[in-house]
Amino acid sequence: TETFVGHQVLRVTPQSDEELQKVQELQDLEHLQLDFWLAPRGLGLPVDIRVPFPSLQAVKAHLEASGVSYSIMIEDVQALLDVEQMEMLRSSRRLSLN
């Protein structure tokens, strides 16, 4: 099973054509293995990118160097998945008891 330890989901909201272009450039950088949860759509519209841990520094540097601000939407994807898994287990146990 693939784990997502240290993966973050970054939210970028491009405010200018230059910022939009910088975010779009990320889509072409295949080696970073980025997963665009929300792809670039236009100015003022959020772009959500799941960034594997090894690519975090490069992505943040790319954005910061271009003056593109971002927020961290999910700090650690695996932590959320662990919670989700735990809840499913709890639920199926309850189902068996029923």
Added chain:
Amino acid sequence: TDTFNYEAYHTIDEIYSFMDMLVAENPNLVSKLEIGRSTENRPLYVLKFSTGGTNRPAIWIDTGIHSREWVTQASGVWFAKKIVQDHANNEGVASILETMDIFLEIVTNPDGFVFTHTKNRMWRKTRSKNSGSICVGVDPNRNWDAGFGDAGASGNPCTETYHGPYPNSEPEVKSIVDFVKSHGNIKAFVSIHSYSQLLLYPYGYTETPAPDEQELHELSAKAVAALTSLYGTKYKYGSIITTIYRASGSTVDWTYNQGIKYSFTFELRDTGRYGFLLPAKQIVPTAEETWLALKVIMEHARDHPY
């Protein structure tokens, strides 16, 4: 199905068991059709809700074509139970069922769904092999014969929006295509995705407005107002290409071109907190609010025969 936990995510086996239970409990209303098999030979089940009659006008709803969008399959389960409850209590969609059938495909991409449970929670595509590539899967929402392969889809099998080698190459798509064509009387088609809180209508592959754009826009406004009335969840609406981006080969563009006027696609919650990892406690509120919008669309289809 009264004791089923609708506030939790479930595996495909649990969902398929739920469907069997629902059919067993309501033999005069619900039946289960197998419309085909997936790439990995899993059955593609559709629940049919019908109070009788042959080849009545029908409404199609599908959830989970993108496998990682778990809130959609979970909402599909809730919708199924809700239809049965409304019928039993003679409220809500009961009046729709007097004249129309409802088809609901809860796990539209079963191979992908199983893969999200067993190997990779973030899997979105089908699980078909691509000759000449080590990358697996096709985006089933770019695999329809509507602007297939144009801008707004990728020809690279390693991308999330890979359109596949040819239209309907994915059995998950082909099965629906065959079903819709052979049925011939589907009047509304709603394909449900997550996330970003949108209600969209054709087109995605062209900037040319759909001939029925004005009616679809007005209907979207009504549906979104109903949705928002419950918990205040804010939705945007419009055509796919003007509201999000160019997307070729998408489901509802094809259904619209087949003459299904009321073709819509939803993007359910959330915006900016959890994405595809929406906590299970939000399943029921999401399904409840979506249901209000669905009801508006279904009632409109019933009241505006064409």
